[in-house]
Amino acid sequence: MAIPPEIFLLPPKSEATLQQQIQQIVAETIVSGRCAAGERMPSSRKLADHLGVSRITVTLAYTELVANEYLISRDRSGYFVADSAPKRPIFVGQTAEEKGGVDWESRLAHRPRSREDILRPPNWTDYKYPFIYGQSDPDLFDHRNWRNCSLRAVGRKDFNTLTHDHYQNDDPMLVEFILRYILPRRGIRAHPDEILITLGGQNALWMIAQLLLSEGQKAIVENPCFPGLRKIFDQMRYVASSIDVDNEGLPPDLIPPDADVVFTTPSHHAPTNVTMPLDRRLAMLEKALREDFIIVEDDYEFEMSFLSPPAPALKSMDQAGSVIYLGSFSKSIFPGLRLGYVVAAKPLIQEMRKLRTVVLRHPPSHIQRTTAYFLSLGHYDSQINRMARAFSKRRAIMEACIREFKLKLDVHEMHGGSSFWMKAPPGVDTTKLALELRKHSVLIEPGSAFYAYRSPDTSHYRLAYSSINANLIHDGMELVAAAMEAAEKAQ
Amino acid sequence: MAIPPEIFLLPPKSEATLQQQIQQIVAETIVSGRCAAGERMPSSRKLADHLGVSRITVTLAYTELVANEYLISRDRSGYFVADSAPKRPIFVGQTAEEKGGVDWESRLAHRPRSREDILRPPNWTDYKYPFIYGQSDPDLFDHRNWRNCSLRAVGRKDFNTLTHDHYQNDDPMLVEFILRYILPRRGIRAHPDEILITLGGQNALWMIAQLLLSEGQKAIVENPCFPGLRKIFDQMRYVASSIDVDNEGLPPDLIPPDADVVFTTPSHHAPTNVTMPLDRRLAMLEKALREDFIIVEDDYEFEMSFLSPPAPALKSMDQAGSVIYLGSFSKSIFPGLRLGYVVAAKPLIQEMRKLRTVVLRHPPSHIQRTTAYFLSLGHYDSQINRMARAFSKRRAIMEACIREFKLKLDVHEMHGGSSFWMKAPPGVDTTKLALELRKHSVLIEPGSAFYAYRSPDTSHYRLAYSSINANLIHDGMELVAAAMEAAEKAQ
Incomplete structure (x- = not known):
């Protein structure tokens, strides 16, 4: 393949002649491994145009590089990187760190402590x-239909959806199908302005923590709990209060009267899998109203309730709007998708949308539309x-x-x-x-x-x-x- | 299309008989617009299984609903939502907000002021x-090859890349092609551990601001400047110092001695488009070293330097590692892609990676791999x-x-x-x-x-x-x- 001329740039300050400078940058590029043996050099005309030098200067530099065995010349087809060129491993540049320089340790002094990761090797x-x-699991995933939906989402009809900057907005088609196909299964009814698409459940939890946990606010988490949530608190330098779960999940009686936000996983407690029974759910909602706390319901895996029908979500029984509901496609489609959603009162969704716009604008459009097709065509079911x-x-x-x-x-x-x-x-x-x-x-x-x-x-x-x-x-x-x-x- | 039984859930508390409850939830579902006229109801057997009631109870409820003109029965093919069924607009549920309930205004009291958006209508x-x-611009975008690359990225060979949760990691193929094909055009050499993939340039700027601008740190921004950057400071309740740009961009002489982080756009100043000349770039770097500040170089549009070759990036002349370099595919591919990258010293990249993991894990794998193919096959050029x-x-x-x-x-x-x-x-x-x-x-x-x-x-x-x-x-x-x-x- 031909090497683009753009990768060559003359040094900003140099006492060498132009021809020497060109030899130098070409040699350096080859030695550093950025061009491989056998790749074709830009023509002398193209490189000369790009560098703003005369063509003869480039030709002279190339001739010298042939003599030095960096390049070989083949009649009519131009110059190529020689097999005999000196080689070093691809990444040879001494890093700034090795050279001394900026003291990042002190600039990043407020780094949060970091927890041990769960031991899951990438391989x-x-x-x-x-x-x-x-x-x-590749054996369970409907690869063919996902592919079809993905292809459909890059079709010409969807071009604007795919390519444009949507600023703060979500894909309306995905929102509609979540409202019509998914939420009703959890007994939840919502307006389109009560839902926000997120970069997975992690992103949803993070935004909620950012907006609701200012100083002096007391957050309750289950113990044990999803490690991703603890990492969020660590990053914020926030200390949450843990309450031990029992065989029925989080006991509402143990929630202290000064709690402001309670994070819970009633469907399948993460990681024990216990399900909170209905009476406890009702007690939790009553307590939230009475003692004025917000419940964050992470319904991360409701689709996998195959032994008995899933209990209705807390959100479905939430009359006062105290419940923030989180759903995710990581378990039901795949985690590399990075797509989830939050259902909550409109004022909170508005604030979350503003925060999301500042942090990342919107989830990539192609994956939103692919998922919308996957839902709408029944493949999700x-x-x-x-x-x-x-x-x-x-x-x-x-x-x-x-x-x-x-x-x-x-x-x-x-x-x-x-x-x-x-x-x-x-x-x-x-x-x-x-x-x-x-x-x-x-x-x-x-x-x-x-x-x-x-x-x-x-x-x-x-x-x-x-x-x-x-x-x-x-x-x-x-x-x-x-x-x-x-x-x-x-x- | 058949309505899935899962959308029906019995109310948690009810004094009505089971048959009445079923009639009620079906009627409510129809009236709320969640099932459309002509859609087929679940068979009585399926709904009975799902709700854990006897089949005869469901049949009796259906018969009653036919009598009330919610449903019609067609021989052998089952029950359907009647055209005559009462209708209301799709989203009728009174929101919690309308009912009173949680006072979100007070819970979100620390909301940042928000700026006027630029007037760009979504339509x-x-x-x-x-x-x-x-x-x-649809006329300029290489739709066919993007489609091919996208299709290739959902192929079976790439299944693991596509679907898995990669925790904190980026797609190594995309990282390699940025290192080999893009950065050399800017004169930048980097190790793989000096680069991080982000959800576009906005996300990169946000992460940098989070990590470097703790209290007491002084940030300098250009005036005028990219509004997305100002929004980040507003969200953090941080006040940055503005310096007016002239015809050569940001004047290094005006940077105060107590500056800690300087945000600049030397290639094309946003929004005036002026280019910082080489001598000013060198002066800026020298001053950064002497007065110990960090430069954040947003190189958001270097590809569009078609009138004369682009000047080398500040980062390419950065000996001490003072420069954090930002690139984006929003202008060169499309903004709905939401993909960018940061090149910086390894300790900073490590911290950014940790932050990204907490906030959103990683950019969706499919778009990373599609972009990698688009680069590697030469379509990007x-x-x-x-x-x-x-x-x-x-x-x-x-x-x-x-x-x-x-x-x-x-x-x-x-x-x-x-x-x-x-x-x-x-x-x-x-x-x-x-x-x-x-x-x-x-x-x-x-x-x-x-x-x-x-x-x-x-x-x-x-x-x-x-x-x-x-x-x-x-x-x-x-x-x-x-x-x-x-x-x-x-x-």
Whole structure:
């Protein structure tokens, strides 16, 4: 392929002749690996035009570079980078950091402490037994129809939707289908101005925290809870109060009277999977009204309620507008999509929209429109049904293995989901266990990242079945059980 | 189309019989407009399964609904929403706001003041003469190849890239092509760990402001400047210091000794389009080192330097790592893409990556990979060349019209771009002028949104030629000139 002339720029200050400068920049470009052997140099005319020098200067520089074996000349077809040219690895420039220079440490002095990440290696697909949560499974995804919808969304008809800067606005087609097809399943009715599209659930939680948690506001989170939420507080240098969940989720009685915002996951508590029963939901709503707090309901995985029908969302019973509802397509479509939505009172949505405009304008239009087509053509429904059937089958195998290998469930939830919350025998550190299991090509998620700092818990772990093939579950679980036994004995 | 049973949920508390409850929820769903006339109801078996009631209860409810003309029954094919069913507009639910409830005003008390937006109506394509900036032009965009790249990016080979949650990581293919194809044109060499992909330039500026502008830090911005940057400061409740630009951009001499971060647009100053000459660039870098400030170089439109080759970026001459470089694909591909990048010292990139993970995880994978293909297959280069040729032609027509109609340029810039910064005769308020011109299907951008609060300027306006057809420029400019004359006389 031909090297574009634009990559060559003369140095701003130089005592060398123009010809020398050209030789220098070409040589430097080749040595640094930015042009590969065999690539064609720009013609002398093009490079001369670009650099604003005479053509003969470039030709002389090229001739010299041939002599120095940086380039070779082929009759009629021009100059090419020589195989014999000196090579260095692609990224050779000394970084400014290495040279000294700006003291970034002091400029970034207010960095928040950062938590340990959950141990999920980026190359998790290389592991044979990935009991990891929240990723997609190529065997269950409706690839063909997603492709069709994506193609349709880049069609000429949708050109304006695709390409324009929409400033603060969402794709109206996606908003309509969320209002008409998704929210009614959760019993929620909303106006278009009560919904905002977000860059996934993480982005929604972050915006809510930004707008509602100014100084002196008290936030309540579940313990254990979704680590992404804790990271938001850490980044804001905000300390939230944790309340331990029980077998029915967050107990409303334990919410202190001075709470301002309560973050909860009533459908499937993350990560234990327990479902908050109806009476507790009603008690929570009554308490919110009486004591004037806002509820943030993260309904991140309601689609996976395949064991019994999902309980209506808190939002569906919310008469006063105290509930901010969050949905996400990360579990039902795929997480790399980065698309979610918030349903809340209009004044809050307006403020969130302003904040989103400043932070990122709007989610990319192409993915909004593709998702709208996927919903409108019914592919979303069939995908969810397919996933529910597969997860139900995998879950049954997992349960049989848990019994067979005498592993211990921490809670028995009721509505499905895509993982189990497990408890290791006393004294076993599941972080170490997870690292040990990697040697056997098994991935599990240690539980400590889900707990508040004040109650580090190393005895829990999560076993998900959303990304593991049903046929591999038994062997994988056997390896988990064996490692567990070894860890217990080693104490 | 068949209505999915999932949209029906029994009320949480009810004294009615099950049959009555079912009638009620079906009727309510129809009246609220969530099911349209002619749509098929779920079969009695499916709805009974979903609600956990007996099938006969559903059948009795349906029969009653037929009697009440909500439904009609068709032999063998089931129940359908009747044409005669009572109708109300789609969104009838009284909002919580109307009912009273949460006092959002007080909860959002710390809302930043918000600035006037630039007057760009969302339906700008309906205007015949859109002299507006920053949108894409369907005639110049390489639609076919973008479509091919998009299709390739949803192919099976790229499945993992497309669907997985990449946590804090970018698409390595996109990073590689930015490093190899784009940055060298600006004279910039960088390591992969010195670059971060962002949701467009706005997102990059926002992250930088978040990390570098803690209390007591002094930021300098150009006056006039990109309104999106001012919005970021407003949202942070941060007051930046403005320095007036001259015909060579931001004067380094006017930067005060206590400056910490300087935001600048040396290639094409936004919005005046002036280019900072080399000696001023070198002076700026020297001053940054001497007085220890950071330069944020927004190189938002370097691709459109078609009148003379672009000057090397400040970043290319940055020995000490004082420069944070921002690039964007909004102008060269399209703004609805929402994709940009930052090149900076590794410690800053690490912190930006952490912040991005908390705020939104990562830009959607599909658009990253599509862009990577568009770059790697050379379509990006041809697109830029095509745009440059078209803009060059349009610019020449614009210049002829400016002379013919005796309109006044504020500055004569040198390198291209896609707009002119204009000055109205004394006393003409360009905001009013812009509104008046809309009546004649002409869109221009009034200049006041670009100025600091302390120096509101109503005499400037921007005329862009990035979205207007060359054949329409003359007539549009004639209308601008006529309105200008009328406004001047009306005083």
